[in-house]
Amino acid sequence: MFRVALDTPLRRLFDYLPPDLPEGAVGLRPGMRVRVPFGRRRLVGLVMEVGDSSELPAQRLKPVLEVLDAAPALEAPALELIRWAAEYYHHPVGQVLAAALPKLMRLGAGVTATEERWTVTASGREAAAAGEPRRAPKQRELLDFLLGRDGAAPAQSLSGNLTSWRDAARALEMRGWLERREVVLAPVAEPVRVRAAGPTLLPEQRAAVERVAAASGGYAAFLLEGVTGSGKTEVYLRLTEEALARGRAVLVLVPEIGLTPQLVGRFRERFAVPLAVLHSGLTDSERLAAWRAAWSGQARIVLGTRSAVFAPLPDLGLVVVDEEHDASFKQHEGALRYSARDLAVVRARLAAVPVLLGSATPSLETLHNVAVGRYTRLRLLRRPGVSQPPLLKLIDLRVSAIDAGISTPAALAIERHLAADAQVLVFLNRRGYAPTLLCTACGWIAPCRECDARLTVHLAAQRLRCHHCGADAPLPARCPQCGFAVKPVGQGTERIEAALGTRFPGVPIVRLDRDVVRRRGDLDEVVRRMSSGEARILVGTQMVTKGHDFPNVTLVVVLNADQGLFSTDFRASERLAQTIVQVAGRAGRGERPGEVLIQTEFPQHPLLVSLLERGYDGFAEAALAERLQASWPPFSRLAALRASAKTPDAALGFLSEARAAAGAPPRGLKLLGPVPAAMAKRAGRYHAQLLIESHERPPLHQFLDGWLPRVEASRSAQRVRWALDVDPLELF
Numbered sequence: 001m002f003r004v005a006l007d008t009p010l011r012r013l014f015d016y017l018p019p020d021l022p023e024g025a026v027g028l029r030p031g032m033r034v035r036v037p038f039g040r041r042r043l044v045g046l047v048m049e050v051g052d053s054s055e056l057p058a059q060r061l062k063p064v065l066e067v068l069d070a071a072p073a074l075e076a077p078a079l080e081l082i083r084w085a086a087e088y089y090h091h092p093v094g095q096v097l098a099a100a101l102p103k104l105m106r107l108g109a110g111v112t113a114t115e116e117r118w119t120v121t122a123s124g125r126e127a128a129a130a131g132e133p134r135r136a137p138k139q140r141e142l143l144d145f146l147l148g149r150d151g152a153a154p155a156q157s158l159s160g161n162l163t164s165w166r167d168a169a170r171a172l173e174m175r176g177w178l179e180r181r182e183v184v185l186a187p188v189a190e191p192v193r194v195r196a197a198g199p200t201l202l203p204e205q206r207a208a209v210e211r212v213a214a215a216s217g218g219y220a221a222f223l224l225e226g227v228t229g230s231g232k233t234e235v236y237l238r239l240t241e242e243a244l245a246r247g248r249a250v251l252v253l254v255p256e257i258g259l260t261p262q263l264v265g266r267f268r269e270r271f272a273v274p275l276a277v278l279h280s281g282l283t284d285s286e287r288l289a290a291w292r293a294a295w296s297g298q299a300r301i302v303l304g305t306r307s308a309v310f311a312p313l314p315d316l317g318l319v320v321v322d323e324e325h326d327a328s329f330k331q332h333e334g335a336l337r338y339s340a341r342d343l344a345v346v347r348a349r350l351a352a353v354p355v356l357l358g359s360a361t362p363s364l365e366t367l368h369n370v371a372v373g374r375y376t377r378l379r380l381l382r383r384p385g386v387s388q389p390p391l392l393k394l395i396d397l398r399v400s401a402i403d404a405g406i407s408t409p410a411a412l413a414i415e416r417h418l419a420a421d422a423q424v425l426v427f428l429n430r431r432g433y434a435p436t437l438l439c440t441a442c443g444w445i446a447p448c449r450e451c452d453a454r455l456t457v458h459l460a461a462q463r464l465r466c467h468h469c470g471a472d473a474p475l476p477a478r479c480p481q482c483g484f485a486v487k488p489v490g491q492g493t494e495r496i497e498a499a500l501g502t503r504f505p506g507v508p509i510v511r512l513d514r515d516v517v518r519r520r521g522d523l524d525e526v527v528r529r530m531s532s533g534e535a536r537i538l539v540g541t542q543m544v545t546k547g548h549d550f551p552n553v554t555l556v557v558v559l560n561a562d563q564g565l566f567s568t569d570f571r572a573s574e575r576l577a578q579t580i581v582q583v584a585g586r587a588g589r590g591e592r593p594g595e596v597l598i599q600t601e602f603p604q605h606p607l608l609v610s611l612l613e614r615g616y617d618g619f620a621e622a623a624l625a626e627r628l629q630a631s632w633p634p635f636s637r638l639a640a641l642r643a644s645a646k647t648p649d650a651a652l653g654f655l656s657e658a659r660a661a662a663g664a665p666p667r668g669l670k671l672l673g674p675v676p677a678a679m680a681k682r683a684g685r686y687h688a689q690l691l692i693e694s695h696e697r698p699p700l701h702q703f704l705d706g707w708l709p710r711v712e713a714s715r716s717a718q719r720v721r722w723a724l725d726v727d728p729l730e731l732f
């Protein structure tokens with residue numbers, strides 16, 4: 001009896017009999033994929049368990065149709081991780097598996113790489129010797145080509161040397177002169193080589209490396225907290241070297257691969273070993289190839305974003321999560337909403353290896369785990385070389401003259417730093433030219449028809465775009481309501497770039513935001529112009545905080561710190577503090593000290609004050625105290641039931657029915673809502689949520705176990721899109 005996970009919304013495994021094949025079920029074990037009958041369909045599933053008996057009567061059970069793997073596609077700890085995620089996120093195990101496996105493997109592609117080879121048969125050789133085939137020049141050419149290569153060649157080489165050879169090959173195959181075969185390619189185990197020795201470690205770096213290396217015999221979790229530029233990457237590299245030397249593989253998770261080319265580059269430079277890179281930009285066959293390289297043990301290092309946490313790594317020896325505070329580790333869309341950072345810790349525990357979470361601005365959850373003794377904190381306080389931490393100052397926008405978003409003190413500072421031959425970074429977390437298009441006569445504001453949002457002006461492209469749903473329209477010259485002239489109001493990065501160009505004529509300026517990065521070559525060009533010193537001012541969004549090193553930047557100007565100070569989301573202040581510290585960390589990474597100016601209309605705001613006076617540590621301490629008092633995570637546990645529908649009533653109606661299905665919640669558990677989302681209408685759908693708050697984790701999960709099947713069975717569940725989000729990161 002085999003219990004198989006299938007990609008269906010049903011929260012269970014499915015029982016099957018051993019395959020009705022000559023070889024039977026010899027060697028079929030958990031982790032292997034099988035093809036099975038399911039209703040009228042045939043599905044690819046994965047054996048999760050082997051059991052003795054089924055609850056179903058024997059005559060209703062069907063046999064496995066086909067065994068797809070000769071060895072488990074997922075080894076035991078990876079399989080355990082899937083099971084754990086299904087339980088923790090209350091999601092059908094078959095669907096967790098579907099999120100973990102590459103698409104081509106879900107369709108049946110083998111875990112081992114194969115190659116299509118064409119071989120001349122004995123009768124083919126005889127025929128060729130007799131001068132056949134006489135009247136088919138294409139077939140003749142193909143036969144000669146193969147015989148010139150000892151009678152066999154891979155399809156790839158045929159395609160590279162001959163044109164339209166396939167018809168000829170098929171004709172020859174029909175005559176029994178050629179044979180087509182899929183040959184399994186055995187991975188070539190390459191010796192581990194360190195290409196270049198790293199720099200001498202600072203005492204703090206050495207202590208961190210020694211501490212983690214000493215724990216390599218089992219599970220242990222570490223927070224590697226280091227200010228930007230303190231050399232966290234070097235610690236990752238040394239520990240990777242140490243794990244590779246022990247014959248183990250390393251999993252490195254990063255927030256966004258496209259934005260961290262420097263980290264990937266540093267691993268490639270340091271180690272002459274095959275490295276598999278997994279991210280959302282891969283094609284299906286590239287993803288399959290990377291997965292195979294990891295599975296076969298050929299790739300010794302797997303570097304990737306979120307879903308790489310599920311990658312197969314038979315000899316896993318170390319897990320690294322870089323920038324662990326980054327929100328992109330959380331999958332917040334679709335059906336399975338998981339935190340790759342949290343799963344990475346679970347994966348390390350299941351594989352009994354150390355995990356290292358790195359950040360200059362650790363999440364409050366992680367700091368709490370340190371405080372209660374679950375994680376060990378390792379700190380890198382000094383920056384290598386002589387560089388000094390940057391000096392932060394607030395600019396009070398209520399008393400400073402301001403022109404096109406830039407205050408006079410900020411403009412003077414930019415001038416001063418440019419005169420000293422340094423580079424300047426101007427940060428604004430809003431792309432486009434202006435966030436609003438306004439008619440000054442009638443007050444019309446360009447709205448998005450599909451969202452509760454305004455359209456952003458993109459002047460260079462002459463478009464109006466919605467940053468929430470992607471709606472896109474031509475930029476009108478006049479108000480569609482009254483015909484009067486319209487004007488863009490407020491600042492985006494595109495406008496700041498133009499304003500700085502006017503104020504500092506002749507100074508080369510570059511911009512870095514999602515509009516620029518959309519074209520891959522443009523990102524490289526921006527980075528190149530900043531690194532070479534050719535560009536003097538960089539205007540950018542959040543993106544400038546990710547990975548790129550510009551050592552000659554000595555001034556950072558944060559144009560608007562105020563978004564995030566007054567938000568309904570209790571995590572907004574944490575994100576703001578992290579952004580400010582990360583952006584500030586871009587200043588003075590070389591030998592010159594850095595200066596950071598933060599423009600705000602609320603210079604007395606306690607968050608800004610604690611951040612300036614006591615740094616991120618001081619902020620985190622104050623913020624954790626606040627969370628404790630309000631009983632927010634990490635001092636409580638949350639889950640959100642989210643729904644969206646074509647009408648607000650449908651979304652809220654489903655959640656009300658779900659709330660009613662909960663009855664009286666157990667002690668220590670609260671249901672809050674349902675309420676419409678802060679931006680209720682998005683992309684033409686109305687969003688709402690019901691929040692479940694619990695003091696402890698076990699009662700929450702116990703409650704969800706009993707409640708979700710009732711929610712699923714409710715009549716309105718079919719009429720809305722809904723998902724459960726355990727440990728939601730954003731509340732809206």
Ligand SMILES: [Zn+2]
Binds near residue numbers: 443
């Ligand atoms: Zn108007």
Ligand SMILES: [Zn+2]
Binds near residue numbers: 451453470471
């Ligand atoms: Zn929209």
